Amino acid sequence: MVEIRTPIEVNDAIKHVMEFAKKGEKIYVSLEESHGYFLAEDLISDHPVPPFNRTRYDGFAVRAVDTEKASQEHPVELEVVAEIGAGSVFGKEVGDQEAVRIMTGAEIPPGCDAVVMLEEVTEWKREGKTVIEITRKLDHLENITLKGEDTKKGEVLVKKGTYINPGIMAVLATFGYKKVPVTKKPRVGIISTGSELLPVDAPLEPGKIRDSNAYMLIGQIERAGATPVSLGQFADDFELCYQQIVDALENVDILLTTGGVSVGDYDYIPAILEKLNANVLFNKIRMRPGSVTTVAEVDGKLLFGLSGNPSSCYVGFEIFARPVIRYYHTDKPFLQKIQVALGGEFANSNPFHRFVRGKLHFEEGNVVANPVGLDKPNIVTSLAEANVLILLPGGEIGYHQREKVTAILLDEQSGSTWEDWLNDLEECNL
């Protein structure tokens, strides 16, 4: 008689898994390689930006007071006493009726408080001197970027736990971070199981398919913020898989297997977990796809037995493995959710919560999530297009076109806290 598994609720399963989530240690990486890591400390400005008053335009730095009476009919003449480009400074005080030729980004010389653009003045040489003619009154601080306009000293610019994007790299460079404090990425092993699996470069054979989950998981692991470690494909062979899993658990922080978790004759993962004396947290969840996702703890390490079915494997990873990986880096490890209008018809009810692959688009001012591809666990191509998982809570009701539902953003780099995750879900009765 085949074992009947009792499904647990999605949020209970997440809670069990998160009990074993760990924090990453602080390491330093070079700024060049920091993209995709997460900051391990708050980034605080230690100087104002810009660090000095500077000109926004190529032109002439002047004293606004000297231009007070300037007009088309009665232009004011100023003598150009120096010329400075960005990076150079003019140390002396600029006097009455004097100007300094200045290029964008250069520091405003002492005494000056306005800049007139090159295009606005006439310039000529007279008796060995350079003179400019100004035909309008300039305002105090006109065309000047003030010291500290961008940020003041002492401000928290980027919070600890933030994903380092290109903009943050610019901020880090501005503050001289040659080395960046980040959290170390956990190493996440991937083992594919199944006698039907072929390597990616093998021609198809009768009854066989290429192992797509291993590559999908490499991408998912990297997107989540960890280092994937490919540990190979193994036939449905108890001893072989057992030994691989034992070895892998020595060498990685988290282990993922795909395939062999269900109740079939060659589904060896449950038996392997038993032999390992693993603490099985759950092996059936009230969700589709991914209901067979099995998570176990072995000596403090988590082993995720993901389904072999591609969509089930994908969803199982995003809902349960991703937050564990993100938690290494941030206290907001959960995927963000938004309210959308449902772009399809799901008239039949389902006792299990459904996570439907979808794609967002805008329609008459509304964000609509359209289901993509067939909503079945074995479907692989829909994953290429999906940028959300549309949440359809299980129960006795169906869902209809344009109904308000929740969608989980898949590519979002910022996350939510457990409280936010629960609040949003309560609203949609998951």
Ligand SMILES: Nc1nc2c(c(=O)[nH]1)N[C@H]1C(S)=C(S)[C@@H](COP(=O)(O)OP(=O)(O)OC[C@H]3O[C@@H](n4cnc5c(N)ncnc54)[C@H](O)[C@@H]3O)O[C@H]1N2
């Ligand atoms: N009698 C029952 N049968 C099944 C149940 C059940 O409750 N009772 N659950 C079904 C559900 S739901 C799912 S999901 C699958 C899960 O099966 P497994 O996780 O054990 O996965 P496999 O049987 O090994 O493979 C399923 C499917 O996926 C293909 N596969 C496997 N690995 C890969 C890979 N690396 N890349 C691409 N495709 C892969 C495999 O060929 C199968 O077609 O079980 C149901 N059955």
Ligand code: MOO
């Ligand atoms: O685990 Mo299966 O994914 O419910 O489809």
